[in-house]
Amino acid sequence: MVDRNDDGVFVSGVKMHQTGCVNSHWFIVMLTMRLSVDDKDFTIVGAIPAQADGIAYTYGRQFSDI
16 A cells, blocks of 8 residues: 555555456455454455556466467
């Protein structure tokens, strides 16, 4: 998280893995690991439009795609 103000919460440098994301209109962002109370600034869940500014796709082929 880089900022939190009246406009919302701003994150940067987030890495995500989502099967089928290149076919999605929205990304659901949530944590997949246990955190402690000290990690409260990282307990963010939300939805981001797939075409939002700043989104970069890295598409990797699977060995079964051949």
